[in-house]
Amino acid sequence: MIIFQLALRNLIRAGLRTWLNVFVLSLAFVAIILMQGVNQGIIEQASRSMIDSELGGGQYWHANYDPFDPLTLEDAHAPLPPELQRLIAEGKATAVLVSQGTIYPGGRMMPVLLKGIDPRQQILDLPTAELANHAGTIPVLLGSRMAESTGLKVGDPLTIRWRDAHGTFDARDALVVQIMNTSVQTVDQGQVWLPLDTLRRMAAMPGEATLITLAKNTSPPANFHDWDFKDLNFLLRDVREIVRFRKIAAGILNTILLFLALVAIFDTQILSVFRRRKEIGTLIALGMTRSGVIRLFTLEGGLHGILAVVVGAIYGIPLLGYLASTGIPLPQSSEGFGMAIGLVLYPVYGPALVLGSLLLVLLTVTVVSYLPTRQIANLKPTEALRGRVL
Amino acid sequence: MQNSILISTNNLTKRFPMGEDAVVALDQVNLQFRKGEFAGLVGPSGSGKTTLLNIIGSLDVPSEGEVLVLGEAIEKIGHKAAARLRNRHIGFIFQTFNLLPVYTAFENVEFPLLLQRIPESQRKKAVWESLEWVGLTDKAKSRPSQLSGGQSQRVAIARAMVKRPSIMLADEPTANLDAQNSHNILQIMERLNRELQTTFIFSTHDEKVIQYLRRKITLDDGRVASDETFTTERAGS
Ligand SMILES: Nc1ncnc2c1ncn2[C@@H]1O[C@H](COP(=O)(O)OP(=O)(O)OP(=O)(O)O)[C@@H](O)[C@H]1O
Ligand SMILES: [Mg+2]
Numbered sequence: 148m149i150i151f152q153l154a155l156r157n158l159i160r161a162g163l164r165t166w167l168n169v170f171v172l173s174l175a176f177v178a179i180i181l182m183q184g185v186n187q188g189i190i191e192q193a194s195r196s197m198i199d200s201e202l203g204g205g206q207y208w209h210a211n212y213d214p215f216d217p218l219t220l221e222d223a224h225a226p227l228p229p230e231l232q233r234l235i236a237e238g239k240a241t242a243v244l245v246s247q248g249t250i251y252p253g254g255r256m257m258p259v260l261l262k263g264i265d266p267r268q269q270i271l272d273l274p275t276a277e278l279a280n281h282a283g284t285i286p287v288l289l290g291s292r293m294a295e296s297t298g299l300k301v302g303d304p305l306t307i308r309w310r311d312a313h314g315t316f317d318a319r320d321a322l323v324v325q326i327m328n329t330s331v332q333t334v335d336q337g338q339v340w341l342p343l344d345t346l347r348r349m350a351a352m353p354g355e356a357t358l359i360t361l362a363k364n365t366s367p368p369a370n371f372h373d374w375d376f377k378d379l380n381f382l383l384r385d386v387r388e389i390v391r392f393r394k395i396a397a398g399i400l401n402t403i404l405l406f407l408a409l410v411a412i413f414d415t416q417i418l419s420v421f422r423r424r425k426e427i428g429t430l431i432a433l434g435m436t437r438s439g440v441i442r443l444f445t446l447e448g449g450l451h452g453i454l455a456v457v458v459g460a461i462y463g464i465p466l467l468g469y470l471a472s473t474g475i476p477l478p479q480s481s482e483g484f485g486m487a488i489g490l491v492l493y494p495v496y497g498p499a500l501v502l503g504s505l506l507l508v509l510l511t512v513t514v515v516s517y518l519p520t521r522q523i524a525n526l527k528p529t530e531a532l533r534g535r536v537l
Numbered sequence: 538m539q540n541s542i543l544i545s546t547n548n549l550t551k552r553f554p555m556g557e558d559a560v561v562a563l564d565q566v567n568l569q570f571r572k573g574e575f576a577g578l579v580g581p582s583g584s585g586k587t588t589l590l591n592i593i594g595s596l597d598v599p600s601e602g603e604v605l606v607l608g609e610a611i612e613k614i615g616h617k618a619a620a621r622l623r624n625r626h627i628g629f630i631f632q633t634f635n636l637l638p639v640y641t642a643f644e645n646v647e648f649p650l651l652l653q654r655i656p657e658s659q660r661k662k663a664v665w666e667s668l669e670w671v672g673l674t675d676k677a678k679s680r681p682s683q684l685s686g687g688q689s690q691r692v693a694i695a696r697a698m699v700k701r702p703s704i705m706l707a708d709e710p711t712a713n714l715d716a717q718n719s720h721n722i723l724q725i726m727e728r729l730n731r732e733l734q735t736t737f738i739f740s741t742h743d744e745k746v747i748q749y750l751r752r753k754i755t756l757d758d759g760r761v762a763s764d765e766t767f768t769t770e771r772a773g774s
Contacts, residue, residue: 149651160639429635432596433696434624434652436616528596532631 150439154446158454168415168451172408172508173459175401179504181467182397184494185475186390191495193386194379196487199272200331202382203240204361207231207374212245212357217260220247224355228371231359239365241268242356244346248309250339252297260338261309263346270362273334277325278342285321285345290335294326301326307339312351319349330489386487405508408455409515416448416519427523428531437528441520448516452509470494543703543736544570544593548602551588551759562588564759565602570738572703575730577739577746580756586740589756590706593738594627595619607703624652628697628735630707634689636681642668642692643677649700667695671725687718694722698729705729705737711746719745 158165198204212223224244227235234240244263249256264271266279278286285307289299299305301323308318321341329335347353359374361367367376420427430440474491549566552559563585570576578586591597592604595611604611609622623629636645646667650660668674671691681689690710697705705726711719727749729735739746747753755762 149654153651156644157639425633425635426637429631429637431620432594432623432629432635433649434620436620438616439620529591532596532635534633 150443150446154443154450157443158447158450164415165451165454168408168411169454169458171411172451172455172512173463175404175408176455176459176504176508177463177467178404179401179507180463180496180501181470181494182401183394183500183504184467184471184496185492186394186397187497187500188492188494189393189488190386190390192489192493193487194383196330196489197333197383197386198363198379200329201271201334202360202379203270204363204365205367205376205378206361206382207359207367207371207376209357210373210375217247217258220245220260220357224350224352224357225373226354227356227359228374230368230371231374234361234365234368235265235359238269239362240359241265241270242343242359244343244350244352244355245357246309246346246350246352248307248339250297251306251308252299257297258337261307261346261349262338262340263343264340265343270360273329273340274325274327275340278340281322281324285319285341285349286324287321288325288327288340289323290332290338291326291328292332292335293338294323296336299323299326305339309349311349317349329487331487333487405511409511412448412451412512413515413519415451416444416516419444419447420519420522424526424531425534427526428528428533431528432532437524437526441517441523444520444523445513445517448520449509449513451516452512455508455512456505467494467496471496541572542569543572544568544604544606544738546589546593546599546602546604549589549592549599549604550601551585551592551597552600561759563592563599566759566761568754568761568764570704570736572736573730573734574752575727575737575750576752576754577741577750578754578756579741579747580762582742583758584756585759586756587708588759590708590738590740593704594629594706595622624649625700626703628700628702628705630690630693630697630705630710632709632712634681634686634693634713636684636689636692636696638681641678641680642673642684642695645681645692646695646699649696653700663699664695667699668692670698670729671695685718686714687721690714690718690722691725694725694729698733698735701733701735703736705735707737707739709741709743710739711741711743716745719743723749 209223209225211219213219227242231240235242241264246261248259248261250259251257264273264275266275268275273288275288278288287305289297294300303323305321305323306318307321308316310316347355370376427440430443431437435443471494474493476491477488546566546568549563550561551563552561566589578589580586588597592599592611593606595606595609595614599612602612607622607626609618614622637648640648643664646664647660650663655663665674668677671694673688673691673695676684676688676692681692684692707726710722714722723746726737730737739750741747750767752764752766754764
């Protein structure tokens with residue numbers, strides 16, 4: 148296409164200004180992809196680790212269970228419906244009994260959630276096997292954050308005090324048998340894991356559970372009386388909510404960046420139409436129509452977008468690729484923005500994200516390139532030839 | 538078709554709105570130009586020379602009257618047809634050269650052919666030929682900023698002639714050139730006129746140009762004051 152060649156030639160020979168515009172635009176372009184990629188990485192990474200070590204394929208909750216209100220725990224337990232028992236026997240689900248308790252690390256008093264889980268379970272990625280074979284004591288499993296905040300190490304004794312189903316308080320010594328590294332705070336902070344049977348005995352709740360976690364990709368049997376199925380969509384809503392706010396913040400930042408780049412191009416276009424009047428007149432005298440000149444100038448501006456994509460790709464692909472493969476280390480203190488992310492974040496750039504950003508950049512650039520050129524339609528060729536400003 | 542009429546104006550009047558009333562730039566002009574003419578519009582500043590050239594070149598339209606250029610009625614021609622007429626059949630030469638600044642001399646000359654979508658090999662050949670005509674093959678790669686005034690105007694002539702137009706319109710082509718360069722480009726144009734039968738219409742104040750003319754039309758206040766034809770070659774030969 149002739150007009151494309153001409154536009155590219157004009158643009159590239161305009162020199163430094165072009166490359167400045169292109170560079171700023173490419174920065175916006177790469178930043179948009181990176182920021183969105185980081186957010187997508189957060190969602191995927193947090194969801195994945197929460198699914199792996201806590202949520203599985205979704206959970207049945209006892210109707211009274213409310214994770215945000217520990218006081219409901221007293222009533223949030225019941226024997227399992229036979230269908231769920233069968234799923235557990237088939238290895239497609241595992242039960243967790245949750246109960247309130249208190250521990251006394253280093254003489255301090257600390258309310259905790261006692262969580263009983265089958266040591267042989269394969270559903271969740273937790274080292275529960277360590278809880279097996281500790282006759283004569285109560286083996287407990289802690290997360291690393293919990294271990295740090297309590298100062299407990301493997302082999303340390305630990306006093307647990309709890310109240311059983313009849314309201315009777317009791318206390319016993321337990322033994323820390325394993326500390327696990329996990330990015331998922333909701334299986335770590337303030338939690339003490341112990342064998343399910345042991346907790347059932349302690350709490351006098353034989354055969355009961357608070358929640359049942361299904362294996363990944365297991366479709367839930369129907370709802371049961373007293374047991375509500377919570378799908379991943381529901382269970383991961385917090386992650387999505389937090390990321391939604393991050394996305395809004397990133398969106399504002401991206402808009403500002405893109406806006407700056409667009410203003411630079413808009414300015415260039417206005418200046419072009421203003422300064423290149425004589426050239427416009429000459430083009431018309433040489434046989435271009437005014438709409439042809441408008442197309443040429445719009446294309447010149449729009450090509451900023453295409454060049455920005457090319458330039459952005461030159462440094463963006465290696466940069467974004469490097470970050471995606473080695474990950475972005477997060478400062479220990481940030482604790483993965485309060486989500487189950489771990490110490491390294493791996494951005495994820497989907498084709499929709501890349502293509503979407505591409506279209507956004509090209510479209511907005513074309514629009515801001517076009518707007519100033521509409522003036523040309525009102526330009527008289529004879530005036531333009533004189534280089535006169537209207 | 539020797540001596541056929543390429544351009545004719547019939548009671549051509551052009552007014553420019555000027556506040557309440559209008560400036561009459563051309564007043565009932567009746568002129569005809571034949572193939573192969575080497576004619577000039579002379580007259581004081583503001584007499585309407587540029588305005589007439591612009592209308593013949595379909596860059597502007599008459600307020601009244603008819604103008605026929607190569608069979609096209611300028612008073613009712615559309616944008617597209619006008620652009621096509623200029624692109625194929627009319628070459629413009631300007632006082633200020635008007636080369637496209639980011640293009641090389643070669644690319645400037647090539648431009649009208651690009652618009653015509655002429656294939657590359659044919660295009661290149663035509664461009665080199667035109668540059669040879671004006672003696673600037675060695676400056677093909679130069680940008681306008683690297684050319685002298687005389688060289689720039691010669692590139693502009695090459696650009697105007699590369700498409701072999703029937704009509705060349707030159708508005709004060711020598712006004713920014715010294716004597717030697719003026720004679721040089723006039724000789725080039727005269728040769729074009731002689732060898733390719735290209736019709737030239739100048740607008741000028743320049744005695745040097747007037748020497749070369751074979752027809753001198755004097756405008757005064759938008760009216761044709763005199764129209765003289767010289768049968769003998771006068772200068773340059
Ligand atoms: N765009 C315009 N708007 C208003 N008046 C105009 C316009 N163009 C030309 N005129 C007027 O029309 C008249 C003829 O102008 P024109 O430019 O044709 O003169 P000219 O013979 O070429 O003069 P010069 O020798 O100075 O170039 C002048 O009075 C001029 O002021
Ligand atoms: Mg003039």
